[in-house]
Amino acid sequence: xxxxxxxxxxxxxxxSATSLLRFATAGSVDDGKSTLVGRLLHDSxxxxxxxxxxxxxxxxxxxxxxxxxxxxxxxxxxEREQGITIDVAYRYxxxxxxxxxxxxxxxxxxxxxxMVTGASTAELAIILVDARNGVVExxxxxxxxxxxxxxxxxxxxxxxxxxxxxxxxxxxxxAAEFTRYAASLGVPExxxxxxxxxxxxxxVTPSATMDWYGGPTVLEHLETVPVAHDPSRxxxxxxxxxxxxxxxxxxxxYRGYAGQIASGVLRVGERVTVAPxxxxxxxxxxxxxxxxxxxxxxxxxxxxxLADDLDISRGDLIAPADSAAxxxxxxxxxxxxxHDRPLTPGARVLLKHTTRTVKAIVRExxxxxxxxxxxxxxxxxxxxxxxxxxxxxxxAEPLPVDRYADSRATGSFLLIDPADGATLTAGMAGEAFxxxxxxxxAADEDGWDF
Amino acid sequence: xxxxxxxxxxVGGPFxxxxxxxxxxxxxxxxxxxxxxxxxxxxxxSGGKDSxxxxxxxxKAFAPxxxxxxxxxxxxxxxxxxxxxxxxxxxxxxxLRLEVALVQDFIDRGELRERPDGTRNPLQTVPLLHAIDAHxxxxxxxGGRRDEEKARAKExxxxxxxxxxxxxPRRQRPELWQLYNGRHAxxxxxxxxxxxxxxxxxxxxxxxxxxxEIPAIYYAHHRDVFRRDGMWxxxxxxxxAKGAETVASRQVRYRTVGDMSCxxxxxxxxxxxxxxxxxxxxxxxxxxxxxxxxxxxxxxxxEDRKREGYF
Numbered sequence: 079x080x081x082x083x084x085x086x087x088x089x090x091x092x093x094s095a096t097s098l099l100r101f102a103t104a105g106s107v108d109d110g111k112s113t114l115v116g117r118l119l120h121d122s123x124x125x126x127x128x129x130x131x132x133x134x135x136x137x138x139x140x141x142x143x144x145x146x147x148x149x150x151x152x153x154x155x156x157e158r159e160q161g162i163t164i165d166v167a168y169r170y171x172x173x174x175x176x177x178x179x180x181x182x183x184x185x186x187x188x189x190x191x192x193m194v195t196g197a198s199t200a201e202l203a204i205i206l207v208d209a210r211n212g213v214v215e216x217x218x219x220x221x222x223x224x225x226x227x228x229x230x231x232x233x234x235x236x237x238x239x240x241x242x243x244x245x246x247x248x249x250x251x252x253a254a255e256f257t258r259y260a261a262s263l264g265v266p267e268x269x270x271x272x273x274x275x276x277x278x279x280x281x282v283t284p285s286a287t288m289d290w291y292g293g294p295t296v297l298e299h300l301e302t303v304p305v306a307h308d309p310s311r312x313x314x315x316x317x318x319x320x321x322x323x324x325x326x327x328x329x330x331x332y333r334g335y336a337g338q339i340a341s342g343v344l345r346v347g348e349r350v351t352v353a354p355x356x357x358x359x360x361x362x363x364x365x366x367x368x369x370x371x372x373x374x375x376x377x378x379x380x381x382x383x384l385a386d387d388l389d390i391s392r393g394d395l396i397a398p399a400d401s402a403a404x405x406x407x408x409x410x411x412x413x414x415x416x417h418d419r420p421l422t423p424g425a426r427v428l429l430k431h432t433t434r435t436v437k438a439i440v441r442e443x444x445x446x447x448x449x450x451x452x453x454x455x456x457x458x459x460x461x462x463x464x465x466x467x468x469x470x471x472x473x474a475e476p477l478p479v480d481r482y483a484d485s486r487a488t489g490s491f492l493l494i495d496p497a498d499g500a501t502l503t504a505g506m507a508g509e510a511f512x513x514x515x516x517x518x519x520a521a522d523e524d525g526w527d528f
Numbered sequence: 529x530x531x532x533x534x535x536x537x538x539v540g541g542p543f544x545x546x547x548x549x550x551x552x553x554x555x556x557x558x559x560x561x562x563x564x565x566x567x568x569x570x571x572x573x574s575g576g577k578d579s580x581x582x583x584x585x586x587x588k589a590f591a592p593x594x595x596x597x598x599x600x601x602x603x604x605x606x607x608x609x610x611x612x613x614x615x616x617x618x619x620x621x622x623x624l625r626l627e628v629a630l631v632q633d634f635i636d637r638g639e640l641r642e643r644p645d646g647t648r649n650p651l652q653t654v655p656l657l658h659a660i661d662a663h664x665x666x667x668x669x670x671g672g673r674r675d676e677e678k679a680r681a682k683e684x685x686x687x688x689x690x691x692x693x694x695x696x697p698r699r700q701r702p703e704l705w706q707l708y709n710g711r712h713a714x715x716x717x718x719x720x721x722x723x724x725x726x727x728x729x730x731x732x733x734x735x736x737x738x739x740x741e742i743p744a745i746y747y748a749h750h751r752d753v754f755r756r757d758g759m760w761x762x763x764x765x766x767x768x769a770k771g772a773e774t775v776a777s778r779q780v781r782y783r784t785v786g787d788m789s790c791x792x793x794x795x796x797x798x799x800x801x802x803x804x805x806x807x808x809x810x811x812x813x814x815x816x817x818x819x820x821x822x823x824x825x826x827x828x829x830x831e832d833r834k835r836e837g838y839f
Contacts, residue, residue: 096546096547097544097545097546097547098546098547098550098551165682165700166682166702167681167682168674168681168682168724168725169675169681170674170675170725170727172727172729176547177547177727177730179725191702192702194704195702195703195704198704198705199704199705199706308541308543309543310542310543319557319560319561319563319564320560320563320564320590322590322591322592322593323593324592324593324594326592326593326594328592329592329593332592332593336560336589336590337557337560338553338556338557338560338706343543365591367552367553367556367588367589367591368588368591375543377545377550377553377554378545378549378553379552379553379554379556379557379560379589392564416702428711430707430709432707433561433564486705487705487706490704490705490707491707492704492707492709494709494711498713499688499709499711499712499713500701501701501702501703501709504702504704
């Protein structure tokens, strides 16, 4: 099937149901990221003639000779004028094999928060490097963000191979250095691919020049990488979003707990515990959007019925009785600060975790992390926009928070400014980086784990 | 070209979900979040396919209970009669509450002026904001998709609007994981886009999978049309052929349904949903580029109108 996917797409696009992969890109304008994304869309026949005509027109108006594929992905006027990308943009394309949602994030130093945002929902991240420069500080920053956000798959796209004579040793050295670094941060899967986005080598079409490379093109890898990990390995978590009570003649006693399964698998007959009350019951029915089923799993939206009439409301968490989430009012987490107003110890905030929002106080900010070299700065006194740091938070009510390492859905939270509702900070409970050996480690309350 | 709407082997494994299952669960999650966090949500419903899919998902999200939201239609007065008939039938069938804001009322009162080109889509903003204000709606569901247009690629699922309905790209909140922040001050409201991550093809596949009834004008039919600005337009109360434009009967269908004055038909013989999907999959034109004059206005047209409070 090598190289066939694009051609297949043009004429017999994915008409049947297929899988969906969410991925993110990181890299700067200089690395050719916009060109890579443009090439991916263009060569997979996802750019349609009217969009291409608009790009050609805009390129001509700027006095450019060839259509600038980067223009396909430039959204807002302010950016077009500045020639930069200032926010996360989402792009959509499909091949016969798979549907893709791409979070396209700018890679400039001050936009860490954008990559954090894009990576938060990504199952795969493509990190771009310029073959002439190799692994630079920014590359290490991108790898660190992917590792922090627990993105399971990382692709290293070594771009501009045409400018280093398509030399294998150049690629091999960069790939080895990056793989060593990302593995030390606990990134589980790393796939280096040599490409030229400008010339089109190994993006969609296999490179004729780099015959020494036997691996997949970027698109082939995106099409074939496993999408979801096995939910049966995770403890089930069901944050209640909404209680459905029709109280109608047809359904006088119906009471269903509506929500999206955040992790794991739920089965009819299973004994469950409700946090924070600690009360127990048994699942008597699962309604999967109109179908009565015996089993459901993440990320399905369902409605549960329980054997007992418990006092359950939005914000409660239903979990199996034998693997309930621990509840606590003290939370230690790694955060990325998102807002232009700094975060300081003593700040009174709202904390949004799954379907519950509670009052909270930022008790301490023990350290700030420099992503370039992973050095930590104790007691920074505050975090400003794009800072990554550790915080200790006290919540007004006990929350069933998992370690982010175990569950991205139930280990993540937002800090919100109660005054104007602004989203201030994105938080990940537990230790910052995975243990590269893959073993479990004890949470370290006041330091970084490497 | 096979048009089988079955789960392919690609989605194998005991816990696999198809892309439609994933998108459906995500949209339902968004509806339930809004129901849990807002006082007075409303769904913008035009009788077009995106709002039909939106309504279908919303009904699923709360079944067997009734829909906890009202519907709002900003009626330009230039709608296809088939679409208005469909709208009223759906409202009656599900016992829904429908509010209609009429552009014509605002023109009659002198609060809006007819544009020289006769297009009324840009006139929808004022009645929309007026209705939001009058009913104190705090969350407004729209069927906008991020794949539709470049400015929308950066739109949030929860998009904060100020008391003027304005959208400031620099005031939008970062959106991470599945954590949507709907906090807003009195007078402000949040636009919510449950179909953010859907594409045109996804919408059609879902309509097919769920066997959702849609207005007949989406299927190929014979209709009197004339050519203007590269589009096939249907004459109606809004106006018709001028000067050298000539009206003739052609077999056409609509890919989007908006205002008759600016929604063009495409020549098509697709009479079943499978044929429509096959046609779209092979199409070399994006949905709006082919059929919507209002998006062609300028490269930054949509961005400007969003800032003014349009969707």
